[in-house]
Amino acid sequence: MGIIEKMRLDGKAIYVTGAASGIGKCAAMAFAEAGADVAIVDINLEGAQKVAEEIKEATGSNTIAIQCDVTNQEQVEAMVAKVVETYGKLDACYNNAGICINEDAEKMTYEQWLKVININLNGVFLCATAAGRVMLKQGYGSIINTASMSGHIVNVPQPQCAYNASKAGVIMLTKSLAVEWAKKNVRVNCISPGYIGTELILNNEGLKPLMKQWNDMAPMGRVGKPEELQSILVYLAGDSCPFTTGSDIVVDGAFTCF
Ligand code: NAD
Numbered sequence: 001m002g003i004i005e006k007m008r009l010d011g012k013a014i015y016v017t018g019a020a021s022g023i024g025k026c027a028a029m030a031f032a033e034a035g036a037d038v039a040i041v042d043i044n045l046e047g048a049q050k051v052a053e054e055i056k057e058a059t060g061s062n063t064i065a066i067q068c069d070v071t072n073q074e075q076v077e078a079m080v081a082k083v084v085e086t087y088g089k090l091d092a093c094y095n096n097a098g099i100c101i102n103e104d105a106e107k108m109t110y111e112q113w114l115k116v117i118n119i120n121l122n123g124v125f126l127c128a129t130a131a132g133r134v135m136l137k138q139g140y141g142s143i144i145n146t147a148s149m150s151g152h153i154v155n156v157p158q159p160q161c162a163y164n165a166s167k168a169g170v171i172m173l174t175k176s177l178a179v180e181w182a183k184k185n186v187r188v189n190c191i192s193p194g195y196i197g198t199e200l201i202l203n204n205e206g207l208k209p210l211m212k213q214w215n216d217m218a219p220m221g222r223v224g225k226p227e228e229l230q231s232i233l234v235y236l237a238g239d240s241c242p243f244t245t246g247s248d249i250v251v252d253g254a255f256t257c258f
Contacts, residue, residue: 006240007234007239007240008035008238009031009036009091009092009238010034010036011035011036011037012035012036012037012092012238013036013037013039013087013090013091014031014036014038014090014091014092014237015038015039015041015066015079015080015090015093015094016028016031016039016094017041017042017070017095017097017127018041018070018098018146019038019041019042019051020040020042020044020047020048020050020051021042021051021198021199022196022198022226023096023193023229024042024096024097025040025051025226026227026230027094027096027229027233028051028055028094029058029059030230031094031233031234032055032061032063033059034237034238036061036092037087038055038061038063039063039066039082039083039086040063040064040065041066041079042065042067043067043068043069043097048066048067049065051065052064052065062087064083064086066079066082066083070095070119070124070126070127071118071119071122076127076130077130079130080127080130080131080134084134089134089138090131090134090135090138091142092141092143092144092236092237092238093127093131093142093144094145095123095127095128095131095143095145095146096145096146097123098119098120098123099115099119100116100160100163101115101116101160101162101163102160102163102206102207103159108161108162113162116162116163116166117162117166117169120163120167120169120170121166121169121173124146124173128143128145128173128188129177132177132181132188135181135186136186139185140186141187142186142236142237143186143187143188144188144189144190144191144236145170145173145174145188146170146190146191147168147170147171147174147190147191147192148170148192148193149192149194149195149250149252149255149256150164151168151169151170151192151248152168152171152256155195157210157213158207158210170190171190171192174188175188175246175248178246178247179246182245182246187241187242187244187245189236189244189245189247189248190247190248190249191229191232191236191248191250191251192249192250192251192252192256193229193251193252194218194224194250194252194255194256195214195218195223195224195252196223196224196225196226196228196229197223197226217255218255219253219255219257220253220254222253223253224251224252228251229251232249
């Protein structure tokens with residue numbers, strides 16, 4: 001099989017969390033375009049159903065929509081079980097759901113801190129370990145998590161200590177799982193996007209005024225587009241990179257280079 005064929009995802013079963021919008025939706029579309037059956041997972045069921053329909057229509061992928069709060073262990077276990085029941089296996093997953101709260105550290109409440117850590121870090125732990133248990137049993141699988149350039153740098157000017165800490169945690173969790181499961185043919189990688197123009201950014205009133213500043217600061221003079229993460233995600237989900245595990249792939253238009 002040639003390298004391009006190995007990168008295709010025909011016949012693979014993949015779930016994506018946080019897939020009702022933004023990066024998750026765009027990733028789900030890419031997996032489906034590459035041939036996979038994709039489960040669209042989100043706390044927002046209506047949004048997930050809409051995306052599942054849209055992707056099915058565009059690609060012919062056998063999509064399903066599943067409502068799941070990634071901070072709820074029972075719901076996460078049920079979500080993974082539903083994916084396996086539907087497709088008979090779980091080839092890959094993209095644990096991507098996340099939120100950001102921008103607040104000065106001295107004003108941040110413990111509730112705000114916990115909310116961010118729960119969704120962004122604990123949610124990835126719950127999803128990755130639930131998926132990992134299935135994949136270890138199968139003897140194969142690829143887990144992808146969404147970290148952020150904020151796991152590497154304190155990207156001023158907006159204060160977001162909980163977000164930064166959660167994403168640094170995702171990077172180390174990814175590496176830890178990768179090492180534990182390296183001999184078992186279960187790969188675990190994460191991507192660290194820079195600023196990407198999605199709802200998370202565009203609908204956040206607090207962040208809107210900062211957009212010009214980000215564009216000015218960015219080496220490329222602009223933020224990224226969700227589509228610009230698609231190829232790396234398809235690559236990580238597929239069979240063309242068996243030696244790629246424990247990697248944190250930064251896709252940030254060189255933002256963290258200076
Ligand atoms: P988004 O707000 O467009 O999408 C996030 C999705 O996650 C939404 O559909 C939301 O309903 C879902 N979600 C929120 N809480 C959930 C929960 N508890 N359980 C299940 N689903 C839940 O955001 P996005 O920009 O597409 O961000 C996706 C991921 O990428 C996040 O982890 C974010 O931190 C990360 N990221 C984003 C950027 C960026 O600039 N947009 C940069 C780096 C990393």
